[in-house]
Amino acid sequence: MRFFSCSSFEVAALASGVLFTVGCVARSEARDRISHVYNVENPIIVTQSQQSHIAHDSSFDLIFNLENDAPRVKLVLEPNRNILSSTAYVNYLDGDGNVRHAEPVTRDAHKVYKGNAWIKTEEGGDDWAEAGWARVYVKRDGEAPLVEGAFTIAGEQHHIQLRSTYMQTKRDGDFHPKDEEDAERMVVYRDRDMKTRKGKRDTEEGRCQSDQLEFNTGPENPLSERDGIMGVSWNSASLGSLASRQLIPGGNSGYGDLRSSIGSTDGCPTSLKIALIGVATDCSYTASFPDAQAVRANIINIVNTASDVYERTFNVALGLQNLTISDAQCPASAADSTPWNVACTTSDDIEVKLSQFSEWRGSRRDSNAYWTLMSGCRSGSVVGIAWLGQLCVSNLRGSGQQSVTGANVVARTSSEWQVFAHESAHTFGAVHDCDASFCAAGATSQCCPLSQSGCDASGQFLMNPTSSRDMSEFSQCTVGNICSMMRSNAVRTRCLVNNVDVPTISGAQCGNGIVETGEQCDCGSAEECGADSCCDPTTCRYRGNAVCDDPNDACCSRCQFAAANTVCRASRGPCDIQEVCSGTTGSCPTDAFQPNGGSCGDAADQFCAEGQCTSRNLQCQQVVIQGTSGNYSNSCDDDLCRLRCSQSTNSQFCTQLNRNLLDGTPCNGGSCNSGRCSNGNDPATNGGGGGGGGESVGSWVSRNRGLVIGLAAGLGSLALIVLACCICSCCRKSKKRKAAAMPPQRPTMGQQQGWGGPPPPAYPSPAYTTFMNRNNPPLVRYA
Template sequence: MATTAFRFCLLWVFFAALVAATSTTRNPLRAISTIQNATIHTHSHRVTALHNFDLSFVLRPHLHVKLSLEPNDDLLPNTGLLVSYLDSDGSVSRTEDLDRLAHKVFRGSAWYRQEDVDDEWIRAGWARITVIKDGLQPLFQGAFALNHDNHHIQLAPHFAHTRHDLDPHVDTADENSMVVYRDSDILLDQHVDYHMHELRRGLEYEDGLTCQSDNLGFNSQLDHPVYTAMLRRSDSVLGSETLGNLFGKRQVDSSTSGNSAGVDLTSTIGQTKGCPSTRQVALVGVATDCTYTAQFNSTESVRINVIDQMNTASSIYEQTFNISLGLANLTISDSNCPGTPNSASAWNQACSDSVDIQDRLNLFSAWRGNQQDSNSHWTLLSTCNTGSAVGLAWLGQACVQTAYSTNSSTTGNGQSSSDGSETVTGANVVVRTQGASEWQIIAHETGHTFGAVHDCTDQTCAQSSTVSSQQCCPLSSTTCNAGAQYIMNPSTTSGVKNFSPCSIGNIC
C-alpha cells in the first residue's frame, strides 16, 4: 500500500497540562469463544510478511468469519527500527535492527457469513492480525470488528495474564488455543452483582472509575499557549512542516482553558477540517520494564506482542485521523528486575508500594528526555498498576523530546536545576493487567499525548468549574455527559470503539 510516511512531531512550547488517564479494569465477561477451523487461504497455507491473503475461521456454531488482510507497512519500517535490550542491571546489553520480514503484521477488513442463512460474505468491519505461525494449523492474535462489536483474539497463555478473575473458565495452558471475546460480552455495571463488584475492584478502588488528574498540580495550570511543529518522515529525507500545515490547526488564543489547545471545545465538535487528507505516520518508541517482559517466555514473544498491540491500537487513528502509529524504537528489559535500579533507567524496577504509576511516569519521562530521536512520543509498558489505575499520560506533549520539571527550570535533557514534583515530556505509561484490553489503553493514552482531554461524565458535568474551563469533552453543545461510549472516557467501559465528535475536533 503506497502511503507517504511522515515523522509526526507536535512541538508544544508551553506549560502543558497533565492528565492522569487512569483507565480501570473492565467488568467480567459473560462468554468466551475459541477459534475453530482456522485456514490461511494460500496455495501452501503459508504467508510471508509481504502477502495479501484471506484468513477464515469458525467463531461460534454457524458463524463463519473471513479476514481480508494486507501488510501494515506503516507500522514497521523496512529498515531502521532499532531494538535495544537492557541487562538485568538496567544497562544496555545489545542492540539490533528489527528484521521486517520476520514479523507478519497485517490490517484489513472483516467479513462474516452465517451458515444456512447467508449465501455471500458480508463486510462488517476492520481487522488487525499478527500471524505467529502459518501452515495447516495457524496461530494468530489481534482484533477485528463485526458490526461495530470489537472482537479480541489472544493466545490462551496471554489471555491468562489479562483475564478477569470472574471471567468464564478456559484452558489457558494450551499454547495452540486462541481465545476470543467481544466487547458486547463484557457485563454492564448494572448487571454485575454487588459481591462480584467488590471482588473486581476492592473497597479501596471504588473511586477509581474517574480520572485522578484533578489531584495533580500540573493539570491545574490553565494558561498554556500552544505552538506546534512537525518533522516529515520519508525513506530518505527528513523535512519539517508545522502542525498548522498538517492539521490545519485553529489559531491558538491565550484564553485560560484546561484543554490542550485553549479553545472552546463545543465550537469544534465533529470538525475534521484540520486532520490530514493523506496518510501520515506518527513514530513511537516503546519500552518494556522487567515486570512486563517477565510475563512472556522469550524476548521474541515480547516483541511480537508489542508489535501486535501497536498494530491494533493504530487502527482507530487510521480510521479517524488518517494517522498511523509507526514503531521507531523498541527497548526490551530483562525479565529479572534489578535489585537496585540503574540510575540511567530508573523506571525499570519491580513493582512496589513506594513507586506508584505517577512516579513511574516521572522516571520514564526523565529517561525519555535523554533519548535523541524525533519520535512523537514514548510508551512504557509495565504490569505495575496503582489501585485500579492502568494508564497515565502527559496531555498534549507529542514530540516534546526534552523533559522538564514543573515549578523549576530545566537543562533540556531531563534534568532540572531545582526540585520539581512532575517531570514532563512526550511520554505515557500503559499497564498490562487482568481485566483490561492492552491495545485500547494504548489508544486512550496516545489520545492524551495527542492533546485529547477526557470525555465528560455525569461526575464532571456536575462540576461547573471543570466544564466551564473546558477540561472535559461534552457530547454536544447542548449535552454535557458523553455517556461513557467513547475511547476517551476516563475509565474503560464495554463497547468503546471510536473517538467522540468532541475529541475529533479537539485533536484536529
C-alpha cells in the same frame, strides 16, 4: 477500563479568593470483569496459491467460526508495512540500565496485517457482508494458525487472543475458559462481555482523572496557553466527589468551547502522516512473556491495532521506530540511568514512574513523536498515565515528579491496545468524553460533550473516563478536540513524517498506501484505489499523462499540477502565512509563520509568536482570577519570559504566575523559549533560570520603578525616624537630669484611667504583599 485518578493538591491564596489546584495526569484505570470468552473453531488461512503458509508481505483471508453457532467470520488481510520504520531497532538492557546488545527489527520477521472483517450472510451460501475493520499479528501460520489482535462486527469490537495470553492477563472474577488438552488455541471476547459492576465505581476501581499531574492542569501546559484551555482542579481529595470539581479557566472556562469543534477535522492532516514512536518495557513486563521475541510481537501487535483508529480518524499512522526491552530479571535496586525499571511493589506510584521514564526519554534527544513505557506493575487499579498535549516534545522540562516530555505509561492488561490508544490520544491533546457524572455536576466544560445539544457520551468511545462496553472509536468531539489543537499549534506536529519517499524496512512495497522511494504514487490495494484515476495500484506509477496523485498531493487537480498561486493551505490568522502551489509540483510548501516579534492585529502592542497573534497583556488576560469572574488586565514587564500580571493598569501589586510566556514572545533583546530569554540563535547561552535570563540591573530597575521608589522612600523615612529618635533620646536624658531633684507629682484622674495615652490609629495598617517563592506558583497574598 478507566481513565484518570486524582492525587495531591496545593492550596494558594489569591486576592479575591482561594484556588485549590490539583496537578493531574492523563491516566487509565482497569477494565471491568470479563463475563465470557468464546473459543475460535476451525481457523484456516486461504491464499490465492491455496497455500496455508504465508510470508510477511502476503495477502490472505483468515476464516473461522466462533462457538455457539455464531456466523462464520472472514478477515481479509494485507500487510501493514508502515508499522515498522526502515530504521527500527531494538535495544536490550541489562539490570544496570546498560545496552547489552542492539539489533535492527527486520520486517520479514514480523507478520503484521490490516484489513476488513466480513461475516457470512447465509449458512451454506457464498455471500459475505463487510462488517468492520481488522488488525492482527500472525503468531503461527500453517494448518492451525494462531493470531492476536482485534476486529469489529457491526461496530462491536472483538478481541482475539491466544488462550495463554488471556490467562496471563486474566483477573480475579474474569471468565475462566475450560481447560483444553491441545497445546494452544485462540479465544475471543467482546466489549459487551465486560460486566459493568454497579456500586463499586468509587470504592474499588476509582475514577480516571486526566487531570492528576500538576503540569496537565497547570498554566505551563501548552493547551492552557492557547484557546483558553486549562484543566480541572479539585477542592476535595475524595475521588467520588464529582461535584467538588472546579475549573482553572483560562479566559473563558475549562477546556474552552469544545462543542464548537465537534466533528471538525480542520487542522488534522489532509494526507497520511506517520508518527514514529518509541516503546520501552520494564523488567516485570518482559517477565510476563516466555521470551524477548514474544515481547516484540505483542508490542508490534498493540501498535498495529491502535494505528487503525488513528489512521481512519486523524489521518495519522503510528509507526514503531525504537524498541527497548529490559531484562526479565529485575535488578535488586534501581539503576540511576533507568529508575523506572524495578520490581513491582504494593506501593508503586505510576506518577513517579512516569516522571522517571520522562527523564530517561528526555536524555535520549531523539525525534520520536513520543515514547511509551509498557509496565507489568499497576498502581492500584490505574493502568495508564500520560502527559497531556506533549506530541513531538522530546526535550525535558521540570524535574522530580514534574519531569515533563512526550511520554506515557501503559500497564499490562488484556486490553492493552485500548489503553495505549487512550494514553496516546492524551499525548495528542485529547481530554475525556463527558459521562453522566460530569454532566450531572455541570462540569461539561471539563470534558468532550456528545453533541452540540447533548452531554453524556454514554461510555461509547475510547476517551470515556470510566469503564465501557464499546471502546473502539474516538468520539466526534475528540476528533474536533485533537484537530483543533493541531490547527492552533497548541499541539506540535512537526515530527510527523510525510507519506512521500518514506523508506521502509524491506524497501518499496507497491500497494501499502505509502509512497516509498522509487514509487511515483501508492493508493493502496486495487480495491482501495477504485476511484483513483491518477495512480496504477499494480505498478505504483502514474496512469497515462498523470503527473501527480490527487488523494496524496495537495497541489494536484485531476492528476495535473494545480495552477500557480492556488491556495493549498489557508492562513489561520495574521501570523500564519498562506501557502500556495508553485504550479510545478504536486507538493504544498512547508507550513510557515510570520517572523516572531513582528507586529500583527489592531493593537500596537501585539506581535507574532509561533504563528499566534498575541501580546503580553493578552496573555495575562487569558488567566481568570480564581474566586472571581474577572481577569488580570496588564502585564507588569516587557522583558521577562514568565507572566507577571496586575489587575489594573495603575496597580502596584503584581502576581508572578507559574506560566511561561509563549515561545517567540520578544524579551530583553531576544525571544522567549520555554520560559527563558534567548538572545537569538542559542537558547542555552542566556541562562536566567525560570525566565528572563540575562536581565540587566538597569532593566530590572526600570521594570520595578515603583518598587524602587517605594523602597527608597521607605528607607529614607526610616533613616529620618532613627535620627529623630536619637535626638529625642538625647533631649529626654537632659530633662531627666534637670528634674531629678523635683518631688514626684500625683497623676491626674485621666492619666490614672489611661485616657491620656495616645489615641488608637484612625485606620488599620496598610495592606501588604507577600511573594511566596516555592516550586508551586508564587502567589500574591493580601492582608
